[in-house]
Amino acid sequence: MKPTVAQYPAARLRRVRKSPAIRALVRENTLTTDDFIWPVFLMEGHDDETSIASMPGVTRKTIDRVVKAAKEAHALGIPAMCLFPYTSMEHRTEDCAMAWSPDNLTNTAIRAIKDAVPEMAIMTDIALDPYNINGHDGYVVDGEIINDETVEALVKMALAQAEAGADILGPSDMMDGRIGAMRSALESEGHQNVAILSYTAKYASGFYGPFRDAVGASGALKGDKKTYQMDPGNSDEALRLVERDLMEGADMVMVKPGMPYLDICRRVKDSFGVPTYAYQVSGEYAMIQAAVQNGWLDGEKVMLESLLCFKRAGCDGILTYFAPEAARLLNG
């Protein structure tokens, strides 16, 4: 559709920018607390938090603190949280068995949050990296990240999370065939109503650095993730991946990172019209916070603007570490 615009002065496009009231009337996209999925980092222990140097304002929290945070987030109107564990070294092994233990940090936290705040939707992360000695999302054999054996492990992880009460599973591993394998296991094990939000177009990005600090994977990671995560030069490939994941049973899809990949968000939404999410990742958060701490940017303005852009690009929601702060601002 080509917009029709009259000649000046019949058209003065500034007329609709005249006042807050007129601007509100013509605004095409708005950000609300309904748009947020809040990623949080879990750690062992009791009544404790530790800060993450590269993510100012974000902490790893013990489960009791996460439950408290969930109550606050619910009161702020945030519909969902996403859990990421900081796994201690003794729980990282070659077989990654802790990943599907019913008593690992994530599964224990799911039950605790669901117990205290049943309305809060809980999303999880499915990938082996928090449990793997080498920091990779899949099993490594002779330097290769092997696909099919990894998928078998991921299915066990998915079932354990569903069993613990997760509402939305988030496979972030980028193996082939994982969505179909998880979907059929969920169906046959009585978890028909557990949703899958696939990390579908996940790029091999430099913007994940602070996250890897947060989950203690930075030092552990050997090599890079380029044989499974997407090449930043590609766009058509993202559409093939979305189509594939939808055919295999994904309910929602994600583009990650966010702001450097807004073109992908728009193409995905236009091509498929399915629930589409962006992950404003740790590096995006860190960049904004660093500039704000230096007094170079206005924190409140750029936070909300950096989130609104995802709505404009067609996203239905955003995973963002800013969720509580942004919700507080939006609630006035």
Ligand code: PBG
């Ligand atoms: C792990 C995972 C990563 C993120 C989410 N899940 C890191 C990676 O792939 O190395 C990144 C999130 C962020 O940077 O905020 N599978």
